[in-house]
Amino acid sequence: MLRVGLTGGIGAGKSTVAGRLGELGAVVIDADELAREVVAPGTPGLEAVVSEFGAGVVAADGTLDRAELGRLVFGSDERRAALNGIIHPLVYRRRSELVAQAPAEAVVVEDIPLLVENGLASSYPLVIVVHAPDEERVRRLTGRGMDADDARSRIRAQADDDARRAAADVWLDNSGPPQRLLDCVDVLWHGRLVPYERNLRERRAASRAPVQHDPQVTGVPGVRPAIVHADPTWESQAGRLIERIRHVTGRRAHRIDHIGSTAVPGLPAKDVLDVQVVVADLPTAGSVADELHEVGFVRMPERWYDVLRDGSERDKAMACNADPARAVNVHVRPEDSPAWRDALLLRDWLRAMPGEAADYAGLKRELAEHTYDSIEEYAELKTPWINAALARADAWAAGRRTGD
Incomplete structure (x- = not known):
């Protein structure tokens, strides 16, 4: 229904x-x-x-x-x-x-x-x-x-x-x-x-097209990320989603934020909104991801995890929108995972540093010119840049705290 x-x-x-x-x-x-x-x-x-x-x-x-x-x-x-x-x-x-x-x-x-x-x-x-x-x-x-x-x-x-x-x-x-x-x-x-x-x-996430299938690749279809110009309405769209999520989570959500490239004004991105929900622990994360069905999301059944800067893994729950007209990833992370702070740090640093955001946009466009076996391969190729960027963002955040 x-x-x-x-x-x-x-x-x-x-x-x-x-x-x-x-x-x-x-x-x-x-x-x-x-x-x-x-x-x-x-x-x-x-x-x-x-x-x-x-x-x-x-x-x-x-x-x-x-x-x-x-x-x-x-x-x-x-x-x-x-x-x-x-x-x-x-x-x-x-x-x-x-x-x-x-x-x-x-x-x-x-x-x-x-x-x-x-x-x-x-x-x-x-x-x-x-x-x-x-x-x-x-x-x-x-x-x-x-x-x-x-x-x-x-x-x-x-x-x-x-x-x-x-x-x-x-x-x-x-x-x-x-x-x-x-x-x-x-x-x-x-x-x-x-x-x-x-x-x-049917508890099935909507099909989405954040990638372009490459007709030149035979056998297993190759994919290319579909990077689009920044949409000024991404922020308001995410705001509506956040209010829906908050309607379900209540006080269990310590915070809910729009994250990822669509949260940085002017940054080209795949047309997929990412929302982060921080909760007390992993069992609560799973419960929240299940209950988001009430407002149009479907929990993804596989194991989902973040690869941290040191290469270790931390589990999270994931839900995606069932709406075929609006691709959304909801990352439900426990509060003891460093991943949620890194997601906010990277977003806020890119918002504050337009030159770095322009460099990131250039990397995304360059990578999007190539064909991959999966969209995950494209994401992995961005990881070295992101980890280096997070190190620079750490220094930026430390400077803000000390007033430098």
Whole structure:
């Protein structure tokens, strides 16, 4: 099963996306529908709302008078918090029941208007945000009979584009013709969501292409590392992953960091994000790597280890993303392993020393011109440079501590 969070501002077209995903086969859970269900006549939810806000919020037919309730909570953070304190736990419980009832192979899309505002993004392996410019949303809302000032007020009350973009793994632009949006949803479904769900269910890391297969090599295919220009969004992408990992690990993670070449601004790299999680010991590392399945990662079953500077080996746990559109390595290292400190030292030194970063980029490009039996062979050829760089980084760090 794959759980997907779907959100977007009022009038952006979120319902259109949810409807199309439902047509394609997703199990769609609509938070607004659940919010109405949990306060239907005769429910404990409605009783709790009446107890808090008075009998005046009940219409003549026994249903909740939403207009009156809205009048009571509008403009009052305290009253709105009281209402949310009643509704949100009930919706969460009902949503959890529906997720549990979904088939094992389902793509479950949870349509949540306030997903970003309520800080829920980190609990989903994937978040889709539907976007349209504010004035286009106002035009759509007024076309449905809403007053223009009311429409703008509602838009301002929700998260802004920057907050939504920070949460979005998929950003669907709905500023154009409706069919274009539907076509994008179809591509997303077949090319990403369906294989993502299958990978998770089968506990298989997504296939990735950080290498270029060399057609000139016969027999066992040779590979060449696919080094790409630095992507300025790597850091924000890693930030979303870190929040997901933190959602699972809680206090067991002593720290979680974006490491590796993609963590150094401007440095060319394979388009694979590396995240490091430091925990108390190796058994905890294994447990964490297993549990990351909840947010879209698959633990790698083989033995994984770091080769330290002195040539010795230290075990770690590894998990990789099941998402076919985003290659990720999660290195879960025990705190007594020197490897995690070296990973941070190398990252911070390269960030601070652009000349060294340029030398490293040159080495990577030179090595990437050759063909290897495996990508591991390419990595091993970088080791002498990295070990020498770590020695220089030690001196740099010592100088910083002494103020030299």
